[in-house]
Amino acid sequence: MTSKAKPKLLVVEDDEGLQAQLKWAYEDFDVVIAGDRDSALAALRADEPAVVTLDLGLPPEPDGTREGFAVLDAIMALKPDTKVIVASGHGARESALTAIDRGAYDFYQKPVDIDALGLIVRRAFGLHEIEAENRRLAARVGEDKTVLGSMITAAPEMAKVARTIERVANTRVSVMLLGASGTGKELLARGVHDTSDRRGRNFVALNCAAIPETLLEAELFGHEKGAFTGAVAQNKGKIEQAQGGTLFLDEVGDIPLPLQVKLLRFLQERTIERIGGRTAIPVDTRIVCATHQNLEAMIAAGTFREDLFYRLAEIVVKVPALSERPGDAVLLAKHFLHRFAAEMNPAVKGFAPDALAAIDGWHWPGNVRELENRVKRAVIMADGKLVGAGDLDLAAGAEDEGTEALNLKSARERSDRAMIRHALARSEGNISSSAKMLGISRPTLYDLIKQYDLQT
Secondary structure (H helix, E strand, O other), rough: OOOOOOEEEEEEOOOOOHHHHHHHHOOOOEEEHHHHHHHHHHHHOOOOOOOEEEEEEOOOOOOHHHHHHHHHHHHHHHHHEEEEEEEEOOOOHHHHHHHHHHOEEEEEEOOOHHHHHHHHHHHHHHHHHHHOOOOHHHHHOOOOOOOOOOOEEOOOOHHHHHHHHHHHHHOOOEEEEOOOOOOOOHHHHHHHHHHHOOOOOOEEEEHHHHOOOHHHHHHHHHHHOOOOOOOOOEEEEEEHHHOOOOEEEEHHHHOOHHHHHHHHHHHHHHHOOOOOOOEEEOOOEEEEEEEEEOOHHHHOOOOOOOOHHHOOOOOEOOOHHHHHHHOOOHHHHHHHHHHHHHHOOOOEEEEOOOHHHHHHHOOOHHHHHHHHHHHHHHHHHHOOEEEOHHHHOOOOOOOOOOOOOOHHHHHHHHHHHHHHHHHHHOOOOOOHHHHHOOOHHHHHHHHHHHOOOOOO
């Protein structure tokens, strides 16, 4: 009977005495030792450890932290799922905050308490295993491609977003969606509403960038009759219209500073006053907001209130770009084609092979919105039954290589996964068709699906 391999722990430490002590203390781990940046990154590539303990004080500057932070940044770039536990005796609190901000899992201060560090290490291994299992489950193909009721995706990146939204939907926390324009933030906001116990009440959306500053306050808070010239009747604002339901504030970074103060007061007190009114009106409205702007940079520049940010961003959900969701462009393109063909050009039945290749290869700077617009135009302009790359105004191109691979093994796995997911998306899960696209036999494709745990 083969014994289970010990989990690999990389210890990055230049003190030889402490190296030996840590190796002795962790007999239940396969401990790999590195004393500087080069050996640490070489060990990361070769051994792919789940957990790393990292002394920030490394040569050539053992009394500083610059080299240690350089190693941390390199680990996060190469293998971002690694749990890095950093240690330093230099400015411990400031170093801890900086390390966590740059992706570290946890922090401990020297001198090392072996037992305390052991607990942190074991907890890190446990969390890494749970996250790996979640990724395996999310990566499985062949199941329903709809999440949150209406969002079409087969990408684990979006499945993770959907799981987060489902978990927070029935809470009272404010949710902030961060992502580029066109990634589907309003659809996700509706997902928050539709999976919550507020789904029977109003979902109200307001694009803060589309309304002049002079009118935005009245749109949000409403006004009384006679409050200003043209206010011929009482009007309820969007916050009040969403009573008992959800208010989605898109492009929240465009709210001017004076109005930010009033929005913050509502979030703190849950009451509003209409313009021209003197009565505090209690309102139970859940706020979901979105922006493509860097609010932290705006806070530093003094154009967005930090206290408002923390009220709005109780839960932050980062929405991946379409280019970061392998296979989704083809799935969505087919969905849009069927919808627009039924409405505008029933003669169109599908995509030509060069169109599918072009969709796969395009980087989609405008995300789902750009894809939808291109497919709509192509369906209208297509002369035959199949939409070609020319109809989409796209040239077939190779996929971006993306971030640096950890090693050859991970590069091959990443490429295999992406190609298999693309093929399955194009063939709508048909194994025979997918195998032909990939130039392999059906048994080989089944073996690869099993190897990468892509099966249902």
